[in-house]
Amino acid sequence: MTIQWFPGHMTKAKREMQENLKLVDLVIELRDCRIPLSSKNPMLDEIIQTKPRLIVLSKKDKGEAEITQQWIEKLKDDTTLVIAADLLHDSFVPKLTQACKEVMKEKIERMIRRGIRPRAIRAMVVGVPNVGKSTMINRLAGKKIAQTADRPGVTRSLQWVKLNKDVELLDTPGVLWPKFEDPTVGFHLALTGAIRDEILPKEEVVVYALKWLSDNEPQRLKERYALQNLAADPYALLTQIAVARKHLNKQGEADLTRTIDMVINEIRNDKLGPISWERPA
Numbered sequence: 657m658t659i660q661w662f663p664g665h666m667t668k669a670k671r672e673m674q675e676n677l678k679l680v681d682l683v684i685e686l687r688d689c690r691i692p693l694s695s696k697n698p699m700l701d702e703i704i705q706t707k708p709r710l711i712v713l714s715k716k717d718k719g720e721a722e723i724t725q726q727w728i729e730k731l732k733d734d735t736t737l738v739i740a741a742d743l744l745h746d747s748f749v750p751k752l753t754q755a756c757k758e759v760m761k762e763k764i765e766r767m768i769r770r771g772i773r774p775r776a777i778r779a780m781v782v783g784v785p786n787v788g789k790s791t792m793i794n795r796l797a798g799k800k801i802a803q804t805a806d807r808p809g810v811t812r813s814l815q816w817v818k819l820n821k822d823v824e825l826l827d828t829p830g831v832l833w834p835k836f837e838d839p840t841v842g843f844h845l846a847l848t849g850a851i852r853d854e855i856l857p858k859e860e861v862v863v864y865a866l867k868w869l870s871d872n873e874p875q876r877l878k879e880r881y882a883l884q885n886l887a888a889d890p891y892a893l894l895t896q897i898a899v900a901r902k903h904l905n906k907q908g909e910a911d912l913t914r915t916i917d918m919v920i921n922e923i924r925n926d927k928l929g930p931i932s933w934e935r936p937a
């Protein structure tokens with residue numbers, strides 16, 4: 657499997673992000689709640705270093721509530737707070753404001769002790785493509801403003817989205833590519849629609865998904881495709897699904913290409929229910 661990671665592109669994105677980081681007190685890192693490990697950029701820690709961080713697990717509506725809650729507990733530490741949100745529907749200004757203040761609590765108290773009146777907390781949103789950065793900024797701004805930062809040659813003056821007197825967000829999110837030398841990371845990104853279909857063979861993605869579902873959520877597969885038993889071999893299982901859905905060619909043989917497309921679309925559109933592909937150990 658050959659996957660490009662565009663090192664040149666990353667260097668530029670990293671440099672721009674480092675410039676913007678100087679302007680903010682806090683980083684809001686978005687990760688997909690279904691794949692909080694695979695949707696983490698491995699360079700981010702190095703880039704933001706000790707800057708306080710709030711992790712927002714996005715697409716809460718598409719993940720399993722219990723697992724997301726477990727991730728919230730698992731990922732938080734002394735300097736990092738974690739919250740989850742359905743960025744399309746939740747009205748999360750109060751929750752986000754509260755979380756930002758909580759992360760910055762010590763610094764704010766220190767300023768007050770020194771007699772400095774704290775100004776609004778300035779934050780920037782960062783995350784891998786498709787994780788919900790623009791959606792979040794646009795919802796918080798109440799209008800469409802966020803553009804992705806990865807377009808070459810687009811230089812804009814920076815603007816701040818004022819949430820309230822306590823928090824302001826930089827209107828330009830920081831985009832960092834996921835790194836997927838580990839094939840599982842690539843499969844997770846593909847199953848959640850985070851990378852284009854051309855990047856990984858759909859067949860490999862579906863084989864991975866069927867094996868994972870057979871091991872972890874067999875009942876969902878049985879119910880969705882009206883199967884009594886699940887074949888152990890993923891291709892035999894695909895054939896079972898093809899037959900159940902009457903995906904047959906003129907010779908009456910299973911049309912696996914059609915079935916592969918159907919399964920991947922059904923997974924992405926939550927037809928098998930919300931699925932958290934990564935679960936805390």
Ligand SMILES: Nc1nc2c(ncn2[C@@H]2O[C@H](COP(=O)(O)OP(=O)(O)OP(=O)(O)O)[C@@H](O)[C@H]2O)c(=O)[nH]1
Pocket residue numbers: 714715716717718741742743744783784785786787788789790791792804831
């Ligand atoms: N169901 C659901 N969909 C979401 C949520 N947040 C974002 N989306 C959808 O995810 C897709 C990607 O969202 P964007 O806001 O464009 O993501 P981005 O991180 O700005 O992506 P890039 O511009 O590629 O960097 C869009 O179709 C959104 O509608 C969420 O919380 N729940």
